[in-house]
Amino acid sequence: MRGIITDKNLRRIYDYIRACVWRGDSIEVTRKLVESSGINDALFNKIIGIVSTNFSTGSNSLYLELIKKCILDEIYDRPENRDSRGYPLFAHSMVGKKRLDNIHRIAESVLSLGVQGDWIETGVWRGGSCILMRAILKSFGITDRVVWVADSFQGLPLPNADLYPQDVGREHLYRHPLLAVSLEEVRSNFEKYDLLDDQVRFIKGWFSDTLPSAPIEKLSILRLDGDMYESTMVALTSLYDKLSYGGFVIVDDYGLKECNKAILDFRSSRNINDEIYLIELDRNDCAVFWQKIGH
Numbered sequence: 001m002r003g004i005i006t007d008k009n010l011r012r013i014y015d016y017i018r019a020c021v022w023r024g025d026s027i028e029v030t031r032k033l034v035e036s037s038g039i040n041d042a043l044f045n046k047i048i049g050i051v052s053t054n055f056s057t058g059s060n061s062l063y064l065e066l067i068k069k070c071i072l073d074e075i076y077d078r079p080e081n082r083d084s085r086g087y088p089l090f091a092h093s094m095v096g097k098k099r100l101d102n103i104h105r106i107a108e109s110v111l112s113l114g115v116q117g118d119w120i121e122t123g124v125w126r127g128g129s130c131i132l133m134r135a136i137l138k139s140f141g142i143t144d145r146v147v148w149v150a151d152s153f154q155g156l157p158l159p160n161a162d163l164y165p166q167d168v169g170r171e172h173l174y175r176h177p178l179l180a181v182s183l184e185e186v187r188s189n190f191e192k193y194d195l196l197d198d199q200v201r202f203i204k205g206w207f208s209d210t211l212p213s214a215p216i217e218k219l220s221i222l223r224l225d226g227d228m229y230e231s232t233m234v235a236l237t238s239l240y241d242k243l244s245y246g247g248f249v250i251v252d253d254y255g256l257k258e259c260n261k262a263i264l265d266f267r268s269s270r271n272i273n274d275e276i277y278l279i280e281l282d283r284n285d286c287a288v289f290w291q292k293i294g295h
């Protein structure tokens with residue numbers, strides 16, 4: 001962000017500040033990122049005020065921050081909380097704080113903007129991201145939206161070489177025990193937070209069998225975390241048209257080449273030009289999101 005503020009680039013600065021907030025950056029970090037644009041404090045504060053309207057404060061925010069700490073197993077100092085491959089031993093999500101913050105911000109934005117529809121994650125592992133989504137609905141007293149929790153609950157599928165040759169080479173991950181978490185375990189994780197109720201709906205099975213006919217009417221958040229080309233593409237082709245105007249697609253695996261290719265292929269086949277915003281870049285790992293404002 002460089003230069004003097006003109007009418008022309010004010011819109012860009014506004015969009016950039018909004019994206020920083022949506023990805024979970026603090027006000028201080030955001031302020032630093034736009035410093036060189038020449039924006040003054042009054043204008044910055046005004047924009048932050050507009051884009052953060054209705055973000056939770058007080059006990060609501062304290063509850064959600066504590067939920068995130070529990071999901072990430074940050075409450076107790078354990079000598080060892082990751083296995084030799086770096087997978088969390090106890091945490092209920094492997095996505096990390098930045099990505100949970102992003103879910104939090106996007107969910108609150110959807111509520112404040114009044115974008116209609118349920119929330120879904122396709123690829124949930126131990127369920128942590130969906131637990132946070134349910135906690136957000138609860139904390140705002142929202143009773144007319146549900147969280148859809150879609151997974152095989154037995155890990156990744158065998159690559160389908162005929163339909164999705166992009167996944168060939170990932171056979172070794174087929175139903176890998178590290179990624180296979182049973183439905184019973186995920187349900188019991190929700191129960192631990194007192195968040196298992198009829199606003200949580202499970203969709204069990206391979207995405208190619210379940211998502212095309214899933215009984216979902218409308219979505220406002222579509223979070224993709226299925227690692228593979230097939231898992232990403234099937235979720236998009238089955239669910240993107242159910243995403244409301246103004247809804248969000250969050251892609252956890254944009255840094256994985258199979259997922260990345262599926263996103264680019266889908267966007268190009270549908271002529272989607274909505275800006276892709278970075279959430280987190282961590283060596284080869286990269287998460288992004290976009291808001292559906294084109295078509």
Ligand SMILES: C[S@@+](CC[C@H](N)C(=O)[O-])C[C@H]1O[C@@H](n2cnc3c(N)ncnc32)[C@H](O)[C@@H]1O
Nearest residue numbers: 093094123124125151152155206207225226231
């Ligand atoms: C990386 S993990 C998800 C991590 C999770 N979002 C979190 O918060 O920790 C990937 C998950 O996607 C599921 N998965 C991937 N492809 C799938 C498919 N085609 N059908 C059903 N489940 C799939 C796996 O079972 C696994 O639970």
